[in-house]
Amino acid sequence: MRGIFKSYGPARVLQDVDFLLGPGEVRCLAGENGSGKSTLIKILSGVVAADSGTVSLFGRPVAGTDPAGVIAAGLSVIYQDFSLFPNLTVGENITFLRAAAHRDRLVHRLRRRRLAAETLDRIGVKLDLDEPVETLPVAAKQLVAIARALANDARIVVMDEPTTALTRNEVDNLLRLVAALKQEGVSFVFVSHKIEEVFTVCDTVTVIRDGKVAASGAASDFTPAALVTAMTGRDIASQRLPRDATAPGRPFLSARGLTRIGEYRDVDLDLHAGEIVSIVGLLGSGRTELALSLFGDTRPDGGTLVLDGRPLSFGSVRDAMAVGIAYVPEDRLSEGLFLDQSINDNITVSSLGRDSRLGWLNVAAGARRAKAAVERLRIRLQTVAAPVVQLSGGNQQRVVLARWMEREPRLIILNSPTVGVDVGSKRDIHELLVALRAKGTAVLVVTDDIGEALAISDRILVMAGGRITASLAGDCATEHEIAARVAKDAA
Amino acid sequence: MQREDSTRSYLVALFGLMVLVFAGIGLGNPSFVSGASLSSMAFQFPEFGLLALAILPTMLSGGIDLSVVSIANLTSIVAALLLKSGHEGLALPLALGAGAACGVLNGVLIGYLRLPAILATLGTMQVIGGLGIVVTGGPAVTGLPDWYAATVNAAPGGIPVPLTVFAVVLVALGVLLRFSSTGVQARLYGANPIAARFAGIPERRLIMTIYVASGIISALAGLVILGHANSAYADYGTSYVLLVVLINILAGVNPAGGSGTVSGVLLAVLLLQFISSGLNFLSFSAFLRDLFFGLLLVIVMSLRVLGGQFRLAAWLARRSA
Numbered sequence: 001m002r003g004i005f006k007s008y009g010p011a012r013v014l015q016d017v018d019f020l021l022g023p024g025e026v027r028c029l030a031g032e033n034g035s036g037k038s039t040l041i042k043i044l045s046g047v048v049a050a051d052s053g054t055v056s057l058f059g060r061p062v063a064g065t066d067p068a069g070v071i072a073a074g075l076s077v078i079y080q081d082f083s084l085f086p087n088l089t090v091g092e093n094i095t096f097l098r099a100a101a102h103r104d105r106l107v108h109r110l111r112r113r114r115l116a117a118e119t120l121d122r123i124g125v126k127l128d129l130d131e132p133v134e135t136l137p138v139a140a141k142q143l144v145a146i147a148r149a150l151a152n153d154a155r156i157v158v159m160d161e162p163t164t165a166l167t168r169n170e171v172d173n174l175l176r177l178v179a180a181l182k183q184e185g186v187s188f189v190f191v192s193h194k195i196e197e198v199f200t201v202c203d204t205v206t207v208i209r210d211g212k213v214a215a216s217g218a219a220s221d222f223t224p225a226a227l228v229t230a231m232t233g234r235d236i237a238s239q240r241l242p243r244d245a246t247a248p249g250r251p252f253l254s255a256r257g258l259t260r261i262g263e264y265r266d267v268d269l270d271l272h273a274g275e276i277v278s279i280v281g282l283l284g285s286g287r288t289e290l291a292l293s294l295f296g297d298t299r300p301d302g303g304t305l306v307l308d309g310r311p312l313s314f315g316s317v318r319d320a321m322a323v324g325i326a327y328v329p330e331d332r333l334s335e336g337l338f339l340d341q342s343i344n345d346n347i348t349v350s351s352l353g354r355d356s357r358l359g360w361l362n363v364a365a366g367a368r369r370a371k372a373a374v375e376r377l378r379i380r381l382q383t384v385a386a387p388v389v390q391l392s393g394g395n396q397q398r399v400v401l402a403r404w405m406e407r408e409p410r411l412i413i414l415n416s417p418t419v420g421v422d423v424g425s426k427r428d429i430h431e432l433l434v435a436l437r438a439k440g441t442a443v444l445v446v447t448d449d450i451g452e453a454l455a456i457s458d459r460i461l462v463m464a465g466g467r468i469t470a471s472l473a474g475d476c477a478t479e480h481e482i483a484a485r486v487a488k489d490a491a
Numbered sequence: 492m493q494r495e496d497s498t499r500s501y502l503v504a505l506f507g508l509m510v511l512v513f514a515g516i517g518l519g520n521p522s523f524v525s526g527a528s529l530s531s532m533a534f535q536f537p538e539f540g541l542l543a544l545a546i547l548p549t550m551l552s553g554g555i556d557l558s559v560v561s562i563a564n565l566t567s568i569v570a571a572l573l574l575k576s577g578h579e580g581l582a583l584p585l586a587l588g589a590g591a592a593c594g595v596l597n598g599v600l601i602g603y604l605r606l607p608a609i610l611a612t613l614g615t616m617q618v619i620g621g622l623g624i625v626v627t628g629g630p631a632v633t634g635l636p637d638w639y640a641a642t643v644n645a646a647p648g649g650i651p652v653p654l655t656v657f658a659v660v661l662v663a664l665g666v667l668l669r670f671s672s673t674g675v676q677a678r679l680y681g682a683n684p685i686a687a688r689f690a691g692i693p694e695r696r697l698i699m700t701i702y703v704a705s706g707i708i709s710a711l712a713g714l715v716i717l718g719h720a721n722s723a724y725a726d727y728g729t730s731y732v733l734l735v736v737l738i739n740i741l742a743g744v745n746p747a748g749g750s751g752t753v754s755g756v757l758l759a760v761l762l763l764q765f766i767s768s769g770l771n772f773l774s775f776s777a778f779l780r781d782l783f784f785g786l787l788l789v790i791v792m793s794l795r796v797l798g799g800q801f802r803l804a805a806w807l808a809r810r811s812a
Binding site: 317327352 | 678689691
C-alpha cells in the first residue's frame, strides 16, 4: 500500500500512508483508538476504497472494493469478534469461507470434514469438528478463525486485537502458532496496542497516529518507551503510580468464607476505604463471579459479608448500590452501555433520583450534571445528546465511570476496566482510580493485565480455581512473580 | 448522525406523508374535509388510538402487550354489567381496576417469572378474552342505561369525548415517558436490559409499572368502545391487535425496544384513519383497507431499513476515522 489517502466528509482519516508487508513477515500495526488503523485494514481488505494511493497484493493491483476477491487472492482478516457462525460446528466454520470463495453450490460434507481436519492438524490443534462454535471458549474460537483463514489458503492473515480476550497462556500459544506459520511463509499483520506483544512476535512495526505514519521500522529498533511515545505523541512513563502511605483502618467490606457452588469458595477478603486492591486470575478462576456477588447480582451459597462492621446480605444489585457499591462490568458494550442512547442518559441513569422529585425529572439539571461529568473525565465528544456508540472505547469506558462517579460510591468494583482502551485513556483511568482512593473510596479492580494491577494496586490478590491463592503487597511484587503464581495456581 | 435527529427526521417524513394523504383524498373528494367527515373520524380513531398508546410503553421497554384488546373487552364487560345492575358509581373505578389487575398479571409473568413478553401476553390475551366469554356466556351485554352512550358520544364544544380522552392520555403518556424517571428507565431498559440491571434500574418494579399502565390505558379504550357500541362483547375488535402493533411500528417505535414517541403514534393513527376513511370517500372498496395498510407498513419498513443502511455507512465511516 502506497500513498493512501482517505477522507470521510471533512475528516481526513489517512494521509499519505505507506504500508508494506513481505512474505513471512509479521508486522505490527500499532496506534491508539481513532488513529486510522481500522480504516487502513478496511482498505487493505477491500471493504472500502481509498481516495487515492495504490494497493497491491502479491504484486497485483487491487482496485475499488472487492472483499471477496481479496479473500480469494489469499488475504484473510480476523476481526475482534472473529465473525464466526456460533450455531455452526467447528468444521463448518473452518470450511465455510473456502466453500464460498469457490462458489460451491453443494455441500461436500466429507471433503469439507477432511479439509477442516487437515487444517487443524497443520496448526497442531485438537478440536472436535462437530462441536458448535458457540460452546467453545474464546481462545478456541480464535483458533477456529485462524484455521478458517488457512483453509482458505490465506498467505496474509490480518488479526485485529487478537489477544484482547485471551489469558497470558493463551496469548503465548497464539504467538507460538504465529511464529510457526511464519516459517511456512504466511505473513501476519497484528493490529494491537499491547506493547509487550509487539516485541515478542513482530519483526517490523508501523505506528499510525492521527492518520499518518508516525514511525515505521524493525521492531528491534524500538524501545517500549519509544513505541508508546510514537503512538500517543507524548511520553507516558510506565512506572507505578504513587501509593498512599496511610495505613487502612477498619475494612469497609469484609468477606469471610464466601462460597458460591461451582464459582468460588472460601473467599476471605477485606476492602478498606482509600485502598486499591486488584484481583488477578485467569478466565474461569471465579474472579468475575466473585465480583458479581459483591455487587449483589448473585447470592453466595455460604459465608458472610460484613459492611462497616455489620453483617449483611444483598438481595439485588439495588441493595448493594444502596450501601454505596458500584460496579463497572467486564464488557462495556453488552453489559455497561446503552449504545444507541444518549451520552447524557448513559451517565445519569444510575442517579436519576438526584434530579427528580416524586419521580419527575428535572431534565435540565441532569444535562448539567452530565456535562460537568464529561468535562471532569475529559470525555471527548461533540454533544451529550449524541449516542454513546459514537465514542471510542476509551471514552465509552469513561462514560461508564462517570455514571458511577455521580453516585459517589464508597466501594467501586471494576472488572477489566481498560480492555480495548487506548494507552492514553488507560493512564487517565488509572489516575482516576488513584484520585478516588485519595478521596477515601475503596477500589477493587478485577483484571488479567498484571502490569495494570502492579501500576495501581496497594494489594494484589491472585485467584485460581475459585479461591484466592495469594495476597501480595503491590509495591513489592514483580510482574514475573505474579504471572508465575497465576499460572502455577491455575494448573 | 444522532438518534434524536433520525427520530425527528422520520417523524417529519411521517407527518409529510400524512399531509399528502389528507390533501390527496381531499382533492379527490372535497367532502372528505367537511366538518361532518372530520367529526366522524374524530369519533373513530380514539378507539384504536388508545389501544396503540397502551402498547407503546411496553414496546419501548423491549416487550409487547398483545392482550390490550382482550383487556379492553373485559373492562367493557365489567363496566356494562355494573351499569346494568345499577351500580353506576362503581362502574368506572372497577373497570379501571380490572384493567390494572390484568396489567399486574402481565407484570408478574414478564417481570417476575421472566416469560418473554410476546408469549406471556399471547397467553393472557387468551385467558382474559376467555374470561370475558365465560362471564358473558358468549353474547354481547346490552341494555345499558342511555346516559352512558350519550355521554361517550357527546361532543361538548364540538370536541368528541373519545377524542378528549385520547388527547389526555396521549399528552400524559408523552410527559411521563419523557420527564419521569420511570419513562427514561423504560427506554433504557428497552435499549439494553443487561446494562439496565448493572446500572441498578429496578427491573421488576419497572416492568410491573409499564404493564399496569398498559392495562389502565386499555381499560380506557374499553370504556370508549362500550359507549360506541352501546354494548360489551367479549370478541369485539380482535383484528385490532395486529393493527395497533402495526401502528406502533409505523410510528417509528423500535420493535427491539429503546425508542418510540407518542407523537409518532399520533401521526400513525391519523394516517391510517385517513386512509381508511379515504377509501370510502374515493369510492374504493372497503375490502382494500387491509391491503393498503399492509402495503404501507411494508414500504415504510423497507424505506427505514434502506435509510438506516445509509446512515449506518456514514456512521461506520465516522467511527473508523
